[in-house]
Amino acid sequence: MTIDRIRLRLVTARLAHPFENRWQRYHTWTKLQVEVDGGGEGAQSTGRSECSAMETPFYNYETIETAWYVIERYLGPMLLAEGVSDPRACLRVWREVNGHEEAKAAVETALWDLQARLRGRPLCEEVGGSVRPVPAGATVGIEPTVEELVESVARSARAGYRRVRLKIRPGWDRLPIREVVRAFPGLPVIADANAAYDETHLEHLTSLEELGMHALEQPFPRHLLQTTAELQKRMNTPICLDEQVHSLREVRQAAEAGACRMVNIKVGRVGGIGEAVRIHDFCASAGIPAFVGAKWDQGVARWTNIAVATLPNMTEASDVGPSETYYLDDGAEPRVAFRTPGFVLPGTGPGTAVEPTGTLTVERQTELTGAGR
Template sequence: MNIDTIVLRFVKIPLHRPFSNRWERFEEWTKLIVEVQSEGRSGYGECTAMETPYYNYETIETCWLVIQRYLAPILLDRTIDCPNQVADFFSHIRGHYEARAALECACWDLYGRIQGVPLYQLIGGEFRPVKSGATIGVHQSKEELIGELQQALEDGYHRFKIKIKRGWDVEPLETIRAAFPDIGLLADANGAYSPSDISYLASFDRFNLMCLEQPFPPRTLYETAKLQAQMTTPIALDEAVVSLEDVRQIIELKVARIVNLKIGRVGGISEALRIHDACKEAGIPIFIGAKYEMGIGRWTNIALATLDNVTYPSDVSASNRYFRQEIVNDAVELVAPGMVQPMEQPGFGSTICWENLNQYMTQEAVIRR
């Protein structure tokens, strides 16, 4: 297939409820949606970059610029026989993984639609329900925290990720464990702590966590390995996993026992599959992470969650946990308590709800040969 047109769109949609991480509070979420066209057919990818450079140096604006100025001209000049080639086309671009992933995912979707094959099947997954977890942000009170957690429990989610930071860690974890001693609980620090906190974090074993996610900033593998050696709680790495080479170092140094795999963070589906296979061979289980994806990215994540080494509940919960409306015609819904499953239609499975996308679109650019 030959890509003849690429369309970039910013889409801003109100959240179902405000969400806070360790850096900021959101009441709406903006995503960069990428469309690739070939002979009248379209495929779509959702850029996972955020508006701010706190989680990662990339933002939706830097991704827009890099795609428009550098990546799009490369893609518009190539013939694509298989989406695996796209990552190789961009191999001389340093960094900018989320920008690269958005285009690569759109090419996977387009290829699946042309071939009439669903994404989960293209990447070696299977049509099956997968366990979903709920993510709960930083709250202003313990009462708000317990209220949101109770609702997620009633929806049947299989794991509950709590965002933590200095000043919001021990107290909320103690509160949750007092109210719900047996639920699957994950504490996600997003790199909020420093290596000087090793003894402090090791004491979190008392909370019986499924795992402690990304306690230190990304480039602290040796320090994270020291913490893991002192904890019975498994450490999961997120921001530290950008490539297959990172995973090889994690395995060799015994840094962590679980990997949070995000398609955007590692540059696309092809690299995600390589990381999945390396973790499987090393006996390291995976869950699929997310960054408040809308429907395109959410269905893509669900397809990846059907791979056989994704054994922990993933961040693939129902759309209505997060957004008031969707930009696809098939919102992600629970097929059983806490369970979702991929679409059987070609590509990521659903189609664009143009009424909603146009309503919430704030900017558009069309790039042609």
């Protein structure tokens, strides 16, 4: 398999409902899309992916702008110069590029899709999963009032979602968690802090256990691993790690420290599908349940996440729900939809089997070839 060109495109989609996390409130979401053209033995195809980086540097230091620059200036030209198209080998080509996992994942994931399309296999099977139903979980942002939050969760519950993840932060945690758990008995609730707390909140977070959460996600920043371990010792409620995990090495460290009993595996955050699979395999061997997380992905990434979520140890509901929950138009055909209440199915055609609709607003685009841009 060879690659001929790499295309980058910034596209903006409008959200179905405004979304607020601990940093800001969103009405639209701009993503970086990557396409890789290539082939071999007379066959040609295009692999597609979506960079998980956000517009702002709050969740992670990477943004869509930094990812664009790193791919255009380094990752793309390095791949084209080396003639490497195997998704398992591209990290070797980029070994001198420090960090920038989300940029690397965007290109690596497109190579996985291209390889699966050329082989005529569904992406889920190409990465080690299978065509099987995947349970979907919903993510609900911070709302102006608890009443509006409960109504937002109610929409997810009526749609059939298998669990809900609530965004929390200091001053917005006990009451919203309590009211949602009380209003929806039997619906697993993960309280997601996005590392909003510090050591001074240890007692307060411990006290949240009585509310009956399914899990508490990423309470502290990455550098407070021992504090996270101390909190897990005090709680029967599983602590789920998210921002903590950028590699298999970090998952091992967290597990050895006793800092987690669940892992949110974001393909972009860990540097691509290859590393996501390795983390999944370790979690399976260690008895740690896992799920695929997302950051308000558009259609291309949503289908990719579904494929990865078919791996056998993805036993928790993943962030793979129907597109209409999140976007008025997510720019992909087909759109992700429930096959049965609360469950989606991966694409059964080659690769993700998704094609762009061309209906989203294109903010910028460029193309890289073997001879340069």
